[in-house]
Amino acid sequence: DTEVTQTPKHLVMGMTNKKSLKCEQHMGHRAMYWYKQKAKKPPELMFVYSYEKLSINESVPSRFSPECPNSSLLNLHLHALQPEDSALYLCASSGAGPRHEQYFGPGTRLTVT
Amino acid sequence: AQSVTQPDIHITVSEGASLELRCNYSYGATPYLFWYVQSPGQGLQLLLKYFSGDTLVQGIKGFEAEFKRSQSSFNLRKPSVHWSDAAEYFCAVGATGANNLFFGTGTRLTVIP
Numbered sequence: 001d002t003e004v005t006q007t008p009k010h011l012v013m014g015m016t017n018k019k020s021l022k023c024e025q026h027m028g029h030r031a032m033y034w035y036k037q038k039a040k041k042p043p044e045l046m047f048v049y050s051y052e053k054l055s056i057n058e059s060v061p062s063r064f065s066p067e068c069p070n071s072s073l074l075n076l077h078l079h080a081l082q083p084e085d086s087a088l089y090l091c092a093s094s095g096a097g098p099r100h101e102q103y104f105g106p107g108t109r110l111t112v113t
Numbered sequence: 114a115q116s117v118t119q120p121d122i123h124i125t126v127s128e129g130a131s132l133e134l135r136c137n138y139s140y141g142a143t144p145y146l147f148w149y150v151q152s153p154g155q156g157l158q159l160l161l162k163y164f165s166g167d168t169l170v171q172g173i174k175g176f177e178a179e180f181k182r183s184q185s186s187f188n189l190r191k192p193s194v195h196w197s198d199a200a201e202y203f204c205a206v207g208a209t210g211a212n213n214l215f216f217g218t219g220t221r222l223t224v225i226p
Binding site: 004006033040043055056088092094099102109 | 145154155159
């Protein structure tokens, strides 16, 4: 099974809301990622977890809070977002280290009103 | 620092024609190279990868890519394009010792009947 699942598919939230994005994989991968993708742009890396520990945070604002409860799950907690945070949020997983391809989920389309 | 350039923002080809998408990378050591495809509103699907060895790599959906170290290139090819190949294509390079990918800006492929 080479599937990464993400829920929800679509999310509309106000600027004062708190919501969470969820990502799950059962490939035994020990690295998991959050990316943000704006229209007609490549994915931008936000966070990397390696062996359930945060290893890369690409200077993401604190209104985005990642969490890795176990090796199969990755969450992204959202609070007090801005309209410019509207984007497609992609989760990916891979074996640990660069010599492994990343498998992407279908994404969550987030709209902040 | 790693970087990836995809010189062509948009390419239009006729169905059945051959295709070549260009990718140039900048990296000091042996790169790990990937091609991903993304249909509108979807996640990224891995087409193929190069880590080492044979410089001509075969991927899914009839795609292949050739690694040319002298030209710092990793161009994607397909001998006969199908209408379903219309999508956005991203080239990416992985860094030694790190888990993250660096993506090019993407090439949008349009296929006309």
